[in-house]
Amino acid sequence: DAGVIQSPRHEVTEMGQEVTLRCKPISGHDYLFWYRQTMMRGLELLIYFNNNVPIDDSGMPEDRFSAKMPNASFSTLKIQPSEPRDSAVYFCASSRQGIVYNEQFFGPGTRLTVL
Amino acid sequence: GDSVTQMEGPVTLSEEAFLTINCTYTATGYPSLFWYVQYPGEGLQLLLKATKADDKGSNKGFEATYRKETTSFHLEKGSVQVSDSAVYFCALSGHPQGAQKLVFGQGTRLTINP
Numbered sequence: 001d002a003g004v005i006q007s008p009r010h011e012v013t014e015m016g017q018e019v020t021l022r023c024k025p026i027s028g029h030d031y032l033f034w035y036r037q038t039m040m041r042g043l044e045l046l047i048y049f050n051n052n053v054p055i056d057d058s059g060m061p062e063d064r065f066s067a068k069m070p071n072a073s074f075s076t077l078k079i080q081p082s083e084p085r086d087s088a089v090y091f092c093a094s095s096r097q098g099i100v101y102n103e104q105f106f107g108p109g110t111r112l113t114v115l
Numbered sequence: 116g117d118s119v120t121q122m123e124g125p126v127t128l129s130e131e132a133f134l135t136i137n138c139t140y141t142a143t144g145y146p147s148l149f150w151y152v153q154y155p156g157e158g159l160q161l162l163l164k165a166t167k168a169d170d171k172g173s174n175k176g177f178e179a180t181y182r183k184e185t186t187s188f189h190l191e192k193g194s195v196q197v198s199d200s201a202v203y204f205c206a207l208s209g210h211p212q213g214a215q216k217l218v219f220g221q222g223t224r225l226t227i228n229p
Contacts, residue, residue: 048216104217105160108158
């Protein structure tokens with residue numbers, strides 16, 4: 001079974017450009033999470049979805065960030081316009097509702113560099 | 116709100132040394148507790164978990180016991196290997212069931228020298 005798939009793995013862009021990160025969760029999982037990881041701030045939860053509906057977007061840093069989940073097998077995180085301080089590794093994770101806690105499965109991440 | 120505090124890193128040990136990484140938490144109710152590990156260039160993966168007080172999670176020689184009286188979940192391993200070099204994250208889930216969001220500690224970088 002394939003794990004969480006993220007693309008691209010690396011993205012280098014210039015300040016002001018639009019950036020779109022993509023995620024395919026594990027089939028059958030009904031929760032999807034977007035995280036950002038930096039040396040300074042550690043691991044931050046940006047937003048998460050349940051059954052394609054955004055549940056908590058309180059971690060989204062500002063209006064330049066937006067996330068969508070049009071169907072159960074695809075999600076995007078968009079930054080427009082991008083800024084150098086957005087440089088980070090962005091992780092997508094998915095999990096399945098269960099009787100007890102089910103682990104979150106993380107993708108390999110997208111390393112974003114904004115010049 | 117809920118929070119997790121881990122011991123400051125980085126931690127450097129020699130192979131076969133004993134490892135302890137401290138983790139304490141603040142939460143209302145009865146959280147579930149977890150340790151995740153991140154190997155270089157990879158995403159996080161679950162190492163072990165405990166869902167109620169006095170439970171002991173274990174995996175790959177690592178152990179952690181859910182101590183409600185001290186609000187702690189310290190990670191231990193009796194004899195570390197070079198392959199254990201990674202970043203370790205303590206986390207909690209404040210919901211009693213289901214796959215709700217996790218609150219992570221800041222991570223502890225562990226380096227094991229041969």
